[in-house]
Amino acid sequence: MPDLLPFLISGLGVGAVYALSGVGLVVLYRSSGVLNFAFGALGAVAAYVAWSALDHDWPLALAALAAVVTSVAISLTYGRLLAPRLAERESTVRSIGTLGLALVVLGFTEWFWGEQPRRLVLPTDAGAIEFADVRLTYTRVLGLAAAVSMMAAVGLLLARTRIGLAMRALADQRALSSILGIRVLQVDTAAWVISGAFAGVCGLLLANIVRLQATVLTFLVIPAFAAAIIGRLSSLPVTVAAGLIIGMLEAVAVLVPGLAPFRSATPFVIALLAIVLWRDASRKA
Amino acid sequence: MKITLQRIVAAAALLASGAAMAQAKPVCGLNNGKAASGEPIALGAVVGKTGPDDFSASALASQAYFKCVNANGGINGRPVELTIVDDQWNPEVAAQAAAKLVKDRKVLAMVGSSSFVECGVNAKLYAQEDVMVIAGVGVPRECFFAKNYVPVNAGPRVSATVVAMYAAQAYKAKKMVCVIPNIPSLGNWACDGAKDWGKANGVDVDVLAIDPGSPDATSTMLQAAAKKPDAIILNVPKGIMVPMLAAAEQQGLAKKIHFVSSTPAYNFDVPKAIGAAWNGNFDIHLEFMPVESAGADNLNWKATMEAFGSKSDPRDSFAQAGYLAARIVTEALLKMDPKKIDRASVSAALRNVKGFKSDILCRQFYVGDGARHNANSSGPISQVSGNGFKQVSNGCLMAADPELSDLREQEKKFGL
Numbered sequence: 001m002p003d004l005l006p007f008l009i010s011g012l013g014v015g016a017v018y019a020l021s022g023v024g025l026v027v028l029y030r031s032s033g034v035l036n037f038a039f040g041a042l043g044a045v046a047a048y049v050a051w052s053a054l055d056h057d058w059p060l061a062l063a064a065l066a067a068v069v070t071s072v073a074i075s076l077t078y079g080r081l082l083a084p085r086l087a088e089r090e091s092t093v094r095s096i097g098t099l100g101l102a103l104v105v106l107g108f109t110e111w112f113w114g115e116q117p118r119r120l121v122l123p124t125d126a127g128a129i130e131f132a133d134v135r136l137t138y139t140r141v142l143g144l145a146a147a148v149s150m151m152a153a154v155g156l157l158l159a160r161t162r163i164g165l166a167m168r169a170l171a172d173q174r175a176l177s178s179i180l181g182i183r184v185l186q187v188d189t190a191a192w193v194i195s196g197a198f199a200g201v202c203g204l205l206l207a208n209i210v211r212l213q214a215t216v217l218t219f220l221v222i223p224a225f226a227a228a229i230i231g232r233l234s235s236l237p238v239t240v241a242a243g244l245i246i247g248m249l250e251a252v253a254v255l256v257p258g259l260a261p262f263r264s265a266t267p268f269v270i271a272l273l274a275i276v277l278w279r280d281a282s283r284k285a
Numbered sequence: 286m287k288i289t290l291q292r293i294v295a296a297a298a299l300l301a302s303g304a305a306m307a308q309a310k311p312v313c314g315l316n317n318g319k320a321a322s323g324e325p326i327a328l329g330a331v332v333g334k335t336g337p338d339d340f341s342a343s344a345l346a347s348q349a350y351f352k353c354v355n356a357n358g359g360i361n362g363r364p365v366e367l368t369i370v371d372d373q374w375n376p377e378v379a380a381q382a383a384a385k386l387v388k389d390r391k392v393l394a395m396v397g398s399s400s401f402v403e404c405g406v407n408a409k410l411y412a413q414e415d416v417m418v419i420a421g422v423g424v425p426r427e428c429f430f431a432k433n434y435v436p437v438n439a440g441p442r443v444s445a446t447v448v449a450m451y452a453a454q455a456y457k458a459k460k461m462v463c464v465i466p467n468i469p470s471l472g473n474w475a476c477d478g479a480k481d482w483g484k485a486n487g488v489d490v491d492v493l494a495i496d497p498g499s500p501d502a503t504s505t506m507l508q509a510a511a512k513k514p515d516a517i518i519l520n521v522p523k524g525i526m527v528p529m530l531a532a533a534e535q536q537g538l539a540k541k542i543h544f545v546s547s548t549p550a551y552n553f554d555v556p557k558a559i560g561a562a563w564n565g566n567f568d569i570h571l572e573f574m575p576v577e578s579a580g581a582d583n584l585n586w587k588a589t590m591e592a593f594g595s596k597s598d599p600r601d602s603f604a605q606a607g608y609l610a611a612r613i614v615t616e617a618l619l620k621m622d623p624k625k626i627d628r629a630s631v632s633a634a635l636r637n638v639k640g641f642k643s644d645i646l647c648r649q650f651y652v653g654d655g656a657r658h659n660a661n662s663s664g665p666i667s668q669v670s671g672n673g674f675k676q677v678s679n680g681c682l683m684a685a686d687p688e689l690s691d692l693r694e695q696e697k698k699f700g701l
Contacts, residue, residue, distance in 0.1 A: 006507050006511075007504050007507060007508075010501070010503040010504045010507055011501065011504065013503070014500060014501050014503075115337075115338060115339070115524070116554045116558075117523045117524055117526075117527045117552070117554050117555060117558045118527075118554075118558050119527055119528075119531055119558045119559065119560065121560065125535060128535065134503075134507065134536065135535055135536050135537060137535050206500075210500040210501070210502075210528065211500070211502070211524070211525075211527065211528035211531075213524055216500060220500060223500075247501070250499065250501055250504075251501050251503075251504040252504075254501075254504045254505060254507075254508050255508065260494070260495070260496065260508075261467030261494045261495060261496050262467070262496055263496045263499050263501075264496045264498035264499040264500070
């Protein structure tokens with residue numbers, strides 16, 4: 001029986017970013033009813049911007065800021081210019097709209113930066129906590145801390161603040177909320193800004209922990225979807241837990257003979273099982 | 286007789302001009318400075334341009350060489366027309382591309398092709414239509430197991446075998462893990478050469494097939510390290526290799542285990558991407574001599590690219606392969622009567638190629654009429670050094686892969 005612990009710890013780092021991405025997806029879904037397929041693509045473009053800035057010897061803080069500003073700007077542009085045109089359509093159509101954005105952003109990123117191999121190095125990579133013969137770099141610890149703290153912050157925002165209440169109202173009944181005096185554009189702006197910022201931060205972390213490659217980062221939204229689906233697109237703590245578990249199970253799958261060469265299927269298998277096991281709850285979501 | 290004399294003069298010029306050639310005019314074909322104006326000779330190439338990676342560099346280099354040939358007397362007066370078709374890494378498109386070239390355009394041979402998907406799809410068509418393919422770069426197994434497909438490169442299996450042999454020689458490695466992506470037609474085959482060589486030489490080589498789509502490189506590296514190897518052979522594309530080396534560095538493995546790689550790591554963006562931890566600490570097998578080598582033919586390749594290629598055409602090992610493929614075909618065609626050039630005679634002439642020399646290759650190249658082709662089965666080892674590479678092997682190493690025994694027999698017959 002191989003020692004599972006090193007792999008569980010190794011998976012925790014990737015799982016943390018799945019969790020953080022899952023929170024980013026749930027926050028937009030709960031505030032605007034849109035499942036953001038462009039989340040990964042926005043993260044990818046942000047990561048490439050950071051890489052270019054660092055390559056031009058910008059300080060890390062400025063590079064990270066440029067990255068997040070880029071993803072927020074794209075997210076906001078889409079949220080203000082295109083998303084309102086689909087606002088009256090059902091949730092599926094609004095979500096599929098973001099798939100178009102994802103493909104455009106992915107195409108641009110691949111065209112602009114090409115396929116040249118790159119690596120996004122962060123100063124937090126240098127230090128690590130050693131546990132069960134595995135070095136959990138501070139970047140991974142940062143991802144873990146960010147997932148938990150963002151879960152709490154977004155939970156509070158949605159549950160306890162006026163704008164959070166407005167977001168939830170808008171997601172449920174857009175027209176009615178507007179009649180009741182909720183400033184639709186203002187709330188939409190906040191939701192897309194938060195989602196864009198999440199995408200930017202996740203992109204930076206994933207590009208470091210996983211790899212700086214546009215296609216890979218764009219489609220890493222899928223394991224995050226799996227986490228969000230397990231959280232029924234509403235529960236932030238369940239989404240975070242699911243993200244962590246998916247990351248850890250995917251890492252442990254490397255030890256299963258026959259399954260190891262196909263372990264990227266782990267998030268889909270878990271999401272499918274979750275849908276089957278909690279069918280009623282999922283339907284509600 | 287006159288033609289033969291011209292060829293000898295051209296070859297002598299090629300060999301004699303040495304280092305000065307980088308700045309000099311390229312030497313190609315008849316090298317007489319007269320533009321060819323006769324009936325064109327149609328050749329084709331299938332490349333994977335659009336898709337996961339751009340493999341078009343080899344055909345672009347072939348095209349540059351043929352432009353040079355056409356400007357220098359052509360094939361005894363006849364110009365070469367090379368049509369390059371992109372298969373988009375799509376087997377269906379690859380089949381259409383080959384059909385278009387072979388059946389519609391009626392090309393006499395294929396030159397400089399480099400595609401991940403076309404060998405499996407088109408090998409049968411090429412055999413049925415008796416079209417020889419002097420390809421630039423072949424990657425999947427099918428490229429090295431087809432009667433009419435002749436890659437100029439060595440391929441991933443030979444590459445991993447040679448680098449494993451080097452790790453045993455240089456680092457006394459007795460236990461190794463060969464990491465290979467679980468891709469159809471590549472999979473374990475590309476690492477089994479190292480494994481089979483290991484069995485015969487008292488070296489234990491484990492094969493670790495990985496999911497190329499998995500984002501988690503750390504677990505892969507931990508799993509490889511858990512087998513306590515002296516060396517880890519990475520036989521993966523550079524896009525997957527960079528995060529694996531990053532994960533290995535983060536886990537402190539770079540100092541404990543020797544990391545070596547097959548040719549994909551030989552890319553001038555790689556040293557910068559992987560960082561200082563791998564400086565002088567990462568060895569790579571090259572399927573050709575280094576692109577910076579000062580051999581006369583290597584310099585002629587660069588001069589050809591300068592004079593007849595586009596500025597954006599890559600000057601990498603794919604381009605070296607395409608240049609060599611074009612040279613092999615040109616030399617074979619020049620030996621033929623220009624009035625009696627058809628597909629059957631071209632295929633026969635190409636099968637007759639043996640003893641082709643270039644300082645870009647470690648050994649003489651041959652085609653022959655065997656059921657399969659893998660004439661390039663050796664190469665030097667380079668090491669990451671600063672933002673580039675330096676050769677660390679003393680000359681070339683030849684793959685001692687038992688699977689190559691049929692080809693070794695053939696080589697003996699050719700006196701190679």
